[in-house]
Amino acid sequence: xxxxxxxxxxxxxxxxxxxxxxxxxxxxxxxxxxxxxxxxxxxxxxxxxxxxxxxxxxxxxxxxxxxxxxxxxxxxxxxxxxxxxxxxxxxxxxxxxxxxxxxxxxxxxxxxxxxxxxxxxxxxxxxxxxxxxxxxxxxxxxxxxxxxxxxxxxxxxxxxxxxxxxxxxxxxxxxxxxxxxxxxxxxxxxxxxxxxxxxxxxxxxxxxxxxxxxxxxxxxxxxxxxxxxxxxxxxxxxxxxxxxxxxxx
Numbered sequence: 063x064x065x066x067x068x069x070x071x072x073x074x075x076x077x078x079x080x081x082x083x084x085x086x087x088x089x090x091x092x093x094x095x096x097x098x099x100x101x102x103x104x105x106x107x108x109x110x111x112x113x114x115x116x117x118x119x120x121x122x123x124x125x126x127x128x129x130x131x132x133x134x135x136x137x138x139x140x141x142x143x144x145x146x147x148x149x150x151x152x153x154x155x156x157x158x159x160x161x162x163x164x165x166x167x168x169x170x171x172x173x174x175x176x177x178x179x180x181x182x183x184x185x186x187x188x189x190x191x192x193x194x195x196x197x198x199x200x201x202x203x204x205x206x207x208x209x210x211x212x213x214x215x216x217x218x219x220x221x222x223x224x225x226x227x228x229x230x231x232x233x234x235x236x237x238x239x240x241x242x243x244x245x246x247x248x249x250x251x252x253x254x255x256x257x258x259x260x261x262x263x264x265x266x267x268x269x270x271x272x273x274x275x276x277x278x279x280x281x282x283x284x285x286x287x288x289x290x291x292x293x294x295x296x297x298x299x300x301x302x303x304x305x306x307x308x309x310x311x
Contacts, residue, residue, distance in 0.1 A: 127194050138293060139162075144221075147248055157279065161198075161279050165194055166195055168193055172189050179270075179308070184200055186288060186298075196297075198298065199279045201278045201290075203284045203286035209286050213307075214261070215257045221254060224250050225242070226240055249274060251271075251273065252273075253271050253290075254296050255271065257299065257302065268288070271287055271290070271295060272289070272294075272296070273290065288310070
């Protein structure tokens with residue numbers, strides 16, 4: 063039995079709409095929406111079902127975490143008063159963006175709460191739960207002054223006193239005046255905070271500390287310690303509670 067042609071006023075059921083008409087209607091709809099939305103990249107209507115697979119595969123990693131202290135550089139590196147000292151603003155535009163504080167996917171495989179310093183990369187990672195890490199740029203010791211290994215941060219200090227070791231005073235006699243210790247302050251080489259590295263219960267003499275010389279971050283210039291921008295070491299210090307494992311290598 064032959065089928066009669068459709069009259070002009072007849073309508074196919076929804077599941078029998080010709081594909082060409084459906085596609086043309088969709089494109090016309092998108093075009094009209096674009097005219098209404100101007101330069102907006104977002105669409106304010108619900109897209110029709112197009113047979114796409116909306117099920118997660120399980121291989122896509124969730125978005126990295128959000129942290130209110132890891133934000134725009136003009137906020138992270140602004141001037142602020144700390145313990146009576148006014149930390150100057152860091153000219154962050156002069157700091158390589160890769161050395162600014164940021165959240166990354168953890169590349170270390172260490173347990174959450176561990177500090178990992180990768181000397182060649184000039185990065186310090188604080189491993190977070192869920193597979194992320196907070197990464198900071200650091201300055202490291204020059205050749206002959208490097209230390210590496212597994213140890214612990216035994217404790218930390220705010221605006222610590224710096225006492226140059228005797229061998230440093232021999233190399234730099236002008237430091238003799240600080241043999242008994244230089245009080246904490248803006249010009250102190252240990253900066254706003256210091257974390258003291260101990261191994262097997264003994265002080266290694268090495269520190270993770272702040273530095274007023276922000277321009278040295280990413281370089282190998284220190285006498286072995288791990289140096290950070292003052293604003294970054296203040297942030298790190300606020301996240302470290304009690305004894306903290308540290309891996310330097």
